[in-house]
Every structure is written in structure tokens, then in C-alpha cells.
Amino acid sequence: MTDLDFLRDAVGPDRVSTDEYARDEHAGDWGTHPEDEVRPDAVVWPTSTEEVSAVLAGAHERGTPVTPYAAGTGLEGNAVPAHEGISMDLTRMDGILDLRPDDLQIDVEPGVLGSAVDEAAAEHGLTFPPLPSSGDISTIGGMIATDASGMQAVKYGVVADWVLELEAVLADGTVITAGSKAVKSSAGYNLKDLIVGSEGTLAVVTRATLQLAGRPQQIKGGRAVFETFDDAAGAIADAVQSGVDVAKIELMGGFAAEVANEYVGTDLPDAPMVFVEFHADHGIDEEIEFCRTVFADYDPHSFEIAADEEMAQLWELRREMAYALDEYREDLRPLHPGDVTVPIGSFPEIVRRARAEADERDLPMACYGHAGDGNLHYEILVDPDDAAMVERGEAAYAAVVEAAIDLGGTATGEHGVGLGKRQFMEREHGAESVAAMRSIKTALDPEGILNPGKIFPDEPE
Amino acid sequence: MTDLDFLRDAVGPDRVSTDEYARDEHAGDWGTHPEDEVRPDAVVWPTSTEEVSAVLAGAHERGTPVTPYAAGTGLEGNAVPAHEGISMDLTRMDGILDLRPDDLQIDVEPGVLGSAVDEAAAEHGLTFPPLPSSGDISTIGGMIATDASGMQAVKYGVVADWVLELEAVLADGTVITAGSKAVKSSAGYNLKDLIVGSEGTLAVVTRATLQLAGRPQQIKGGRAVFETFDDAAGAIADAVQSGVDVAKIELMGGFAAEVANEYVGTDLPDAPMVFVEFHADHGIDEEIEFCRTVFADYDPHSFEIAADEEMAQLWELRREMAYALDEYREDLRPLHPGDVTVPIGSFPEIVRRARAEADERDLPMACYGHAGDGNLHYEILVDPDDAAMVERGEAAYAAVVEAAIDLGGTATGEHGVGLGKRQFMEREHGAESVAAMRSIKTALDPEGILNPGKIFPDEPE
Numbered sequence: 001m002t003d004l005d006f007l008r009d010a011v012g013p014d015r016v017s018t019d020e021y022a023r024d025e026h027a028g029d030w031g032t033h034p035e036d037e038v039r040p041d042a043v044v045w046p047t048s049t050e051e052v053s054a055v056l057a058g059a060h061e062r063g064t065p066v067t068p069y070a071a072g073t074g075l076e077g078n079a080v081p082a083h084e085g086i087s088m089d090l091t092r093m094d095g096i097l098d099l100r101p102d103d104l105q106i107d108v109e110p111g112v113l114g115s116a117v118d119e120a121a122a123e124h125g126l127t128f129p130p131l132p133s134s135g136d137i138s139t140i141g142g143m144i145a146t147d148a149s150g151m152q153a154v155k156y157g158v159v160a161d162w163v164l165e166l167e168a169v170l171a172d173g174t175v176i177t178a179g180s181k182a183v184k185s186s187a188g189y190n191l192k193d194l195i196v197g198s199e200g201t202l203a204v205v206t207r208a209t210l211q212l213a214g215r216p217q218q219i220k221g222g223r224a225v226f227e228t229f230d231d232a233a234g235a236i237a238d239a240v241q242s243g244v245d246v247a248k249i250e251l252m253g254g255f256a257a258e259v260a261n262e263y264v265g266t267d268l269p270d271a272p273m274v275f276v277e278f279h280a281d282h283g284i285d286e287e288i289e290f291c292r293t294v295f296a297d298y299d300p301h302s303f304e305i306a307a308d309e310e311m312a313q314l315w316e317l318r319r320e321m322a323y324a325l326d327e328y329r330e331d332l333r334p335l336h337p338g339d340v341t342v343p344i345g346s347f348p349e350i351v352r353r354a355r356a357e358a359d360e361r362d363l364p365m366a367c368y369g370h371a372g373d374g375n376l377h378y379e380i381l382v383d384p385d386d387a388a389m390v391e392r393g394e395a396a397y398a399a400v401v402e403a404a405i406d407l408g409g410t411a412t413g414e415h416g417v418g419l420g421k422r423q424f425m426e427r428e429h430g431a432e433s434v435a436a437m438r439s440i441k442t443a444l445d446p447e448g449i450l451n452p453g454k455i456f457p458d459e460p461e
Numbered sequence: 462m463t464d465l466d467f468l469r470d471a472v473g474p475d476r477v478s479t480d481e482y483a484r485d486e487h488a489g490d491w492g493t494h495p496e497d498e499v500r501p502d503a504v505v506w507p508t509s510t511e512e513v514s515a516v517l518a519g520a521h522e523r524g525t526p527v528t529p530y531a532a533g534t535g536l537e538g539n540a541v542p543a544h545e546g547i548s549m550d551l552t553r554m555d556g557i558l559d560l561r562p563d564d565l566q567i568d569v570e571p572g573v574l575g576s577a578v579d580e581a582a583a584e585h586g587l588t589f590p591p592l593p594s595s596g597d598i599s600t601i602g603g604m605i606a607t608d609a610s611g612m613q614a615v616k617y618g619v620v621a622d623w624v625l626e627l628e629a630v631l632a633d634g635t636v637i638t639a640g641s642k643a644v645k646s647s648a649g650y651n652l653k654d655l656i657v658g659s660e661g662t663l664a665v666v667t668r669a670t671l672q673l674a675g676r677p678q679q680i681k682g683g684r685a686v687f688e689t690f691d692d693a694a695g696a697i698a699d700a701v702q703s704g705v706d707v708a709k710i711e712l713m714g715g716f717a718a719e720v721a722n723e724y725v726g727t728d729l730p731d732a733p734m735v736f737v738e739f740h741a742d743h744g745i746d747e748e749i750e751f752c753r754t755v756f757a758d759y760d761p762h763s764f765e766i767a768a769d770e771e772m773a774q775l776w777e778l779r780r781e782m783a784y785a786l787d788e789y790r791e792d793l794r795p796l797h798p799g800d801v802t803v804p805i806g807s808f809p810e811i812v813r814r815a816r817a818e819a820d821e822r823d824l825p826m827a828c829y830g831h832a833g834d835g836n837l838h839y840e841i842l843v844d845p846d847d848a849a850m851v852e853r854g855e856a857a858y859a860a861v862v863e864a865a866i867d868l869g870g871t872a873t874g875e876h877g878v879g880l881g882k883r884q885f886m887e888r889e890h891g892a893e894s895v896a897a898m899r900s901i902k903t904a905l906d907p908e909g910i911l912n913p914g915k916i917f918p919d920e921p922e
Binding site for chain 2: 100101102103104105146147148149153157158160161170174175176177178180181182183184185186187188189190191193194196197198202213214237240241242243245280281282283286287290341342343344345346373374375404408409410411412413414415416417421424425428429430432433434435436437439440441442443444455
């Protein structure tokens with residue numbers, strides 16, 4: 001049990017809790033990697049950089065683990081404590097500190113919701129383009145911690161590309177800045193991109209300067225339906241290789257389409273679908289025609305494009321898909337949601353491999369993803385009470401991750417490693433690279449108090 | 462004097478040299494930070510990852526400094542030894558290993574010239590967009606070491622944005638890979654972007670996988686002439702803030718224009734000029750009209766746009782400017798070439814400040830730069846034999862760097878720190894951040910053999 005007096009000194013007694021509800025609330029996320037259901041001993045809600053620093057300095061002195069937490073929407077157990085200690089809940093640091101339209105920049109605290117950033121930007125005709133689909137319920141701090149990305153990564157890149165500067169607190173309470181408000185800098189080591197994606201294991205981010213962009217003048221999009229999975233995946237890869245300037249290009253496999261059709265009550269074919277959206281300041285119709293020409297080689301059943309409400313209508317199945325899968329069958333649950341990402345030329349191959357791994361084990365699997373990045377989300381459905389099915393599911397799940405790595409890709413394109421993907425790190429990076437990462441961890445957090453038990457496959461207890 | 466037997470074992474006797482010519486050749490670069498004219502004791506030319514590893518393992522064992530070297534086109538002494546030892550010349554590792562057009566990727570060795578990469582890409586209709594202006598004489602390894610960028614950064618980003626994966630050798634000879642061939646990954650610490658820009662102080666890059674892009678279908682560009690510096694800088698900032706999709710946008714100050722006009726023999730006004738280039742697959746004329754509308758608020762004397770040869774003609778002054786400045790006056794030499802970069806909203810201000818610092822010290826100064834990034838190159842001209850003038854020049858030079866930092870910018874946008882910008886690192890990042898950088902250096906290179914004396918302001922000898 002953690003000595004908590006220092007926490008009360010650091011943030012005041014009202015913002016420390018050891019009650020069961022608070023501890024339970026900070027012991028899980030949206031993923032399915034429960035391990036041994038570790039709960040924090042205490043939850044603390046700092047409201048300033050100084051308080052974050054005081055908590056960390058005290059924890060560092062005592063060797064007490066601190067796991068940063070915010071919206072709890074991670075999929076890999078990223079913010080779930082692996083070693084008890086303190087859950088540092090950053091949701092009360094949710095301010096928008098400064099917006100400088102002339103610089104196309106905004107300064108925010110880590111607990112602010114992504115959608116709040118985009119809304120503040122919108123008042124100046126600006127937008128935060130890398131927002132993930134979950135942007136209205138997840139925080140900027142969480143997105144930075146996992147180097148998240150969304151549907152628009154194919155055009156605009158990932159969260160890391162839009163983070164200019166960070167203020168962060170190291171394990172011993174030292175406050176540093178990383179990066180620059182200049183859009184480019186070659187002044188010393190890139191601590192900014194080291195902290196981005198480190199899942200709270202190197203530092204706790206307390207302020208971020210984000211880059212914004214102008215909102216596009218023209219938006220159109222829609223849906224193409226293909227005969228086969230191979231056709232849909234091939235059309236996507238070909239569009240990216242040909243340089244079609246698409247802002248979103250999403251694949252939905254035939255099974256997911258079937259489930260979504262039934263849920264929404266549409267009479268579309270239960271066939272693979274590709275959802276697209278285009279952004280431009282002018283000339284959007286020429287770009288759409290270019291895409292239509294590329295897709296034509298894969299004989300789509302249909303390729304419908306529209307704007308505004310009608311576009312939203314064409315995207316309905318994609319929007320409802322997650323709910324549809326969730327309610328598909330009471331007895332079947334997704335095993336581990338998450339993603340893999342491969343070079344675009346291998347995207348058709350990873351889609352084939354994933355389907356084969358599920359088929360040969362007789363498992364239902366929904367495939368979808370931000371396909372323009374080579375990103376594949378695959379949800380294997382299993383009956384949690386059927387141990388043999390769960391075991392087959394785990395084998396298929398791991399086989400797809402390993403296939404992605406073998407194709408030159410990554411075990412996780414946008415959700416981080418957390419607990420769930422630790423076992424694949426050496427296969428992906430090699431033991432030497434993982435050792436180099438670990439030496440950096442040790443250099444910056446010698447007591448190992450920051451989110452211990454994450455990312456590394458076999459961190460000593 | 463270095464014990465060289467291990468070098469001969471590592472690479473064979475033909476690729477080790479201690480002769481005066483080789484040592485002199487590896488003791489300088491294109492910049493003007495000679496310090497004490499340190500020369501390496503020996504030069505070694507490895508031809509494989511294994512040889513790089515063997516050299517480093519031997520040097521690590523002996524505590525011998527190793528400074529990676531390639532084209533020698535750096536401006537900040539980045540590749541000039543500060544502590545003798547071994548110069549590791551990577552120009553014989555200049556292969557293009559693999560080009561995968563379906564993935565839009567190319568694998569290269571570090572010593573390959575940037576232009577060779579772009580030419581190989583061009584055979585498949587592709588290009589390497591972040592190439593610096595010096596791309597035909599500088600190597601990919603050097604660009605990675607300094608996180609270089611070029612005129613097209615305003616549209617396409619910097620070198621780091623186009624490096625997907627690296628193979629690199631750590632100080633003790635361990636070979637690692639960093640990054641992923643997937644276009645996005647959140648799998649563990651971002652070692653790739655830590656190594657990029659670390660100027661050979663953390664690892665020696667032996668292979669890089671670069672991202673390529675399609676070549677634009679349409680290219681047009683030209684030149685606008687403005688009444689005042691403030692107008693030119695304001696027009697550029699306004700264009701970027703308004704989201705004009707420009708591929709290059711270069712500022713040339715009035716003095717530089719005067720010198721270039723005289724050198725080329727043109728009868729243009731000796732007034733600030735802005736050079737632009739647009740890339741598109743369609744709709745380029747609409748974009749140019751948009752730019753024209755924005756520029757109109759700053760009353761340009763002229764704004765001429767053309768394609769092909771005629772465009773090249775409009776860019777002539779910008780192309781000849783470096784030669785013109787070099788031959789301007791026999792007695793005046795540029796003090797320290799290099800750049801600073803600020804947030805775009807502060808670009809007009811840094812231009813004003815730079816001019817004021819030079820004017821009040823009665824110093825001729827040429828201003829130019831990749832202005833769309835907020836990037837300013839400024840060359841203060843001094844008579845090297847006039848000690849008082851050199852002293853005034855040094856004061857003005859430092860004042861501009863400090864002004865850029867105070868405006869939220871960086872001491873070096875694209876040339877690295879090397880020897881020349883070390884003294885500004887604590888002002889830019891704070892002592893705590895520099896200490897964190899140093900702890901990473903110590904973790905990865907405990908003997909301090911890799912390019913010692915660079916980046917850090919007061920590294921112990």
C-alpha cells in the first residue's frame with residue numbers, strides 16, 4: 001500500500017482518492033488485455049504542471065509506480081496500471097491555453113478532448129487534421145501518448161506530425177520542454193518525438209503546442225462496392241500508389257458489411273466496401289474522376305459520390321459498423337480490437353493473410369481500417385465461454401500480427417503497445433533495438449516509476 | 462596518436478589513411494567555425510555495415526573518437542572532428558539497394574547523393590521531395606544527420622518526414638533498426654526520429670528506407686517584386702496563413718537582390734523579391750490566382766508566373782544569388798552562413814530584427830530563406846582583417862539567433878548544431894532539456910566516442 005501523505009501535500013486532500021470506485025474506474029480501458037486486473041492504490045487529479053511535478057518527485061523518492069490516465073479509451077492497456085501505485089488522472093488539466101491563428105498554432109493541456117481542440121480551431125476557420133475517430137471522447141494527452149491517428153492520416157499524417165512542442169515532467173519531477181514552435185528545427189536531439197508515443201513511460205506531458213491547418217473549401221465523398229476483398233484492397237493500394245489525393249479511404253470487409261447492412265437495415269450487397277472522402281480548395285471533381293478511373297480497373301458494383309447530408313448517408317454503414325459488430329451476436333465478443341499496418345504494396349496481402357488465418361480456424365472476423373495507410377483493423381469474434389475457440393482466436397490474432405511484421409510492417413499502427421503488444425516488440429524491432437529503447441528508459445527514469453510493465457516484453461519486476 | 466592496427470583489421474589496409482592530404486580533407490566543411498583546426502589522426506572508408514560495426518567496436522574499446530563524414534557540405538562543423546581520432550568517411554557506401562515503386566519506397570546507403578536518389582525515383586515517375594538545394598553534392602546520410610530540408614519543405618516537410626526506417630550502428634558496434642517500413646507505427650520508442658538530426662553523436666546510419674512521392678503533373682512558378690522588406694515578408698506570412706498551396710516560397714532581401722542584379726546584369730529594381738513555385742495534378746492556375754489575390758494586399762511591383770524555361774528564367778536571380786554574394790566584394794566575406802526559423806506569424810518580425818541588428822552596427826547583410834517555413838538565412842558580410850568589424854558581426858549574428866529563440870523559434874532550422882550553434886542550446890531548450898539530451902547520449906554512448914564535442918554546450922573533454 002502506498003504512502004499517500006506526499007500526494008495530499010502535492011495536490012491537496014480533495015484531489016486524492018483511495019475509494020473503491022475511483023480505483024476500479026482507473027483499472028481498465030476499452031481493450032481486452034485485463035492481465036491480473038491490477039488496480040491502482042490511489043488516484044490523484046493534478047491541475048497544474050507544478051502539481052504533476054510534486055507528485056512525480058515524491059513517487060520517484062519512494063519508488064512508487066505512477067501510471068498516467070485520462071479518458072481510458074486505449075485498447076492495449078496503455079493507461080491501466082500493471083504494478084499498482086498511483087493513477088495520475090489528467091482530465092482536470094483540460095484547458096485551451098492559447099490559440100494563435102497567425103501562427104496556425106494552439107497550446108493545450110493534456111486532458112482536453114480532441115473535439116474541443118477542433119472546435120476552438122474552427123472558430124478561426126482552422127482544424128486539427130489528425131484527430132482519431134474517437135476524438136470526441138479521447139484526450140490530446142492520450143493521443144500523444146500512443147501517437148494516435150485517424151481516418152485522415154492518409155492525407156494529413158499522424159498526431160506526431162502535428163505536435164510542435166511539449167512541456168513534460170520527467171520521472172524525478174524535472175520539467176522540460178521538447179520540440180520548438182518553429183515548424184522545423186534541427187537543434188539537438190528530437191525529444192519531442194521520443195516522448196510522443198512513449199505511453200507515459202518516459203515523461204508526463206503537461207502542455208502541447210499543436211499545429212493547425214485551414215479547413216478545406218470543398219468536401220465530397222462516398223462509397224464504392226466491390227465484388228471481392230482482393231478487388232477492394234487492390235483498388236485502395238492502386239489509388240495510393242497512383243497519388244490520388246484522398247483525405248479518407250476506409251476499407252470494410254464483406255463480413256463487416258453484412259453485419260452493418262443487417263443492423264442498419266440497408267439493402268446493399270453484403271460485399272466489401274470502400275468509403276472515401278476528398279478535401280480540396282478547388283478542383284475536387286477532377287480528383288474524384290481520377291479516383292474513379294483507378295477504381296474502374298477493379299470493376300466496382302457502384303461508386304457513389306456526394307456532398308453534405310447525402311455524403312453522410314453514403315457513409316452511414318461505416319459509421320454504424322462498430323455498434324453493429326458489438327450487437328451482432330450476444331455470445332460472440334471481439335477478441336482483441338487493435339490494428340496492424342504494412343507498406344501499402346503489401347496491403348492486399350495482409351488482408352488475404354488475415355482472412356486465411358481466420359478461415360482456417362473457422363472464426364468469424366470483421367476486417368476494416370484506414371486502408372490508405374496500409375492500416376488493417378481486424379476483430380476476431382469468439383465465444384468467451386468456449387475455451388477452444390478463444391485459443392484458436394488467440395492463435396489467429398498473433399499470426400496476423402506476425403504476418404504484418406514479416407511484411408515489413410508494424411504490430412501497432414496507432415494504438416500503442418501497452419500490455420497487449422509487448423510480446424511482439426522483439427520480433428518487430430530486434431532484441432538490440434529493444435535494448436536500446438530500454439537504455440533510454442533507464443536513463444530518463446532510473447527508478448522505473450513511470451508506467452512500469454508497459455512496452456517492454458520482459459521488464460524486470 | 463591513435464592505435465590504428467584495429468582499423469586495418471576492420472576494413473583492410475587499403476581503406477585506412479593517415480596521410481596529410483586525407484587528414485586535411487576531413488578537417489573542414491563549408492561553414493566558418495574552424496575552432497582550433499582539429500584534424501583526424503586517421504581516415505577510414507568502410508564499405509559495409511559489418512565494417513562500420515567493427516570500426517566502432519574497436520574504437521569503443523579504446524575510447525577513440527569517431528566522427529562520421531561524407532560530402533563535407535555542412536555549415537556548422539557537424540562532421541569536422543573536435544577531438545581528433547578517426548574520421549569515418551561513408552562516401553563509399555553509396556548504393557541504391559532496392560526501389561519498391563508499389564510501396565513508394567527506396568532503400569539506400571548513407572553515402573549516396575540526394576540527386577542520385579531522386580534520379581532513381583524519377584525512372585518510376587516518383588520523386589524524393591525534401592531534397593535540399595545542395596542535393597546534387599550532399600549525401601542522404603548527411604541530410605539525415607542534420608535533419609536537413611530544402612525549398613519544398615513548406616509543402617512536403619523535412620527529411621525526417623520522409624525517412625521511414627534506419628539501420629544504424631551504436632557506439633559499441635551493435636547494429637539496430639529504427640522505425641518501420643509501414644508509414645505509421647506506434648510500436649515503442651521512436652528511435653528513428655531520435656537518430657535523425659543527432660549528427661552522428663548517437664549512431665552511424667548504414668541504411669535508410671525513404672518514402673517517395675509521385676511527381677506533380679503541373680509545375681508553374683515565378684517571381685514577385687515588392688516595395689519593402691516588410692511587404693515581402695508580410696505577403697509570405699499571409700500566403701501561408703491563408704493556406705495557399707505553394708511548393709516553394711523564397712524571400713530575397715533588397716541587398717541580396719541588388720548584388721544579384723549586378724552579378725547577372727538584369728535591370729530589375731534592387732527591391733525585395735519573392736520566388737514561388739506551385740505543384741499540382743490539376744487546378745494549378747486557380748491556386749496561382751489565389752496567391753495573386755493574397756499578394757495584391759501588399760502591392761507588388763510585379764508578379765510574373767510561367768512554366769518550363771520561362772519559369773527557370775524568372776528564378777535566375779535566386780539561383781545565382783549565392784555566387785553573386787560570394788563575388789560581391791573581395792574584401793568582404795560572409796561571417797557564418799546558417800539559418801534561424803520562427804513561427805510563421807513572427808516571420809516579418811525576425812526579418813525586421815535581423816535588419817535592425819545589422820543596420821545599427823553598419824554591417825552589410827544579405828537576407829534570404831525558405832520563408833514559408835519561417836526560415837531565414839542571413840549572411841553578415843565582414844572584412845576578416847578588420848577585427849572591430851568581425852566583432853560587430855559576431856554580436857549581430859548572435860543577436861539574431863537569440864531574437865529567433867525569443868520569438869519561439871529555433872537557432873537552427875535545417876543545418877544542425879555542430880560546433881557553431883552549441884552556445885545557444887540552453888537558451889533554446891533550457892538547461893533541464895539539454896541535461897535530458899545528455900543523459901540519452903550517455904546511455905547510448907557511455908564512452909563518448911561518437912562525434913564528441915558537438916551539440917552540447919560544455920561537454921566535458
